[in-house]
Amino acid sequence: MKVSPNRDRRAERREATRREIVDAAWDIAHAEGLASVTLREIADRIGMRPPSLYSHVDSKNAVFDAMFADAYRQLGADFDAMELPDDPRAALQVVAEVFFDFATADPARYQLMFQRTLPGFTPSDAAYAESLRQYGTLRTSLGQAGVAMQDDLDIWTALLSGFTAQQLANDPGGDRWRRQLHRMVDMFCDAVGIEETQR
Template structure:
């Protein structure tokens, strides 16, 4: 008879509670801003006494740390799930659209990941590792289309982040800057030497 592995139900309940705390913190951040996230507000919303919440997160910054990690895990899962074409320019456009849609879908998440919205918060080493893992995955994807130098990677991230910032600041919920992504990709590819497949086909 096959014996099922023993479940650690206490650990499962603890993890479920931590997940509920983080999800509640996101709800607060999305409705009232990141600075509105407090342990007391989280405890009130989930019906937990503040001292009990401290057994899961010792401070507000510890909650932000878990949110930061969660955000980069979400980004990685979203990026990895995208169907990337083989042709380099098409691959870059798909990657740009995927990141743009992820970033503009949630202002609070984007601010925590990329902007100094919380002057007193710095991600811990373990939380920052999640962002580094995502960056290394991104570096591998860019290398696959021929973008390998740090300067070119920096140019790409500056351009795509700049488009996100413009969209969030000037046309939230719209697509004014998303419509410009094909032009961004073409300009970037011309600058770094990725050939246009249509130009190649017409020159033969």
């Protein structure tokens, strides 16, 4: 008779508590902004004494680090769900919309991922590796659409992040810049030599 290995219940509980800490931190960030995330507030929300929290995270920056990695895993899930059409311009349109919708859906998450607004916070190598994984996915998706040069990829990310920043700053909750994504994609494709789709 084959016996399955025992579960590591302590590790499972520890991971569940860490997930609860990250979820509470996101709740605070959504309600009050990233700067309002404190260990005391997190502890209060999850019913833990602040000193006990230190057995799970050693600082507020460790919480931000876990949130940073979590945010990139969320982006990865959206990238994984993409179904790219064969047509290069249509594929780039899908990539643009998926990223734009992800970024504008959660301004606090966008701020943590793409803007350096938290004094003293730099993602750890492990958390940053998650962002590099998603950048690799983006690079592969764009490569399938014919965007192979690093300079072209740099222009793409600058355009798309600029559109996102404009939307968040000037029309939060609206669609002013989202409505222009097709024009951005067409201008980009014209500039990098991706042929126009027959319509």
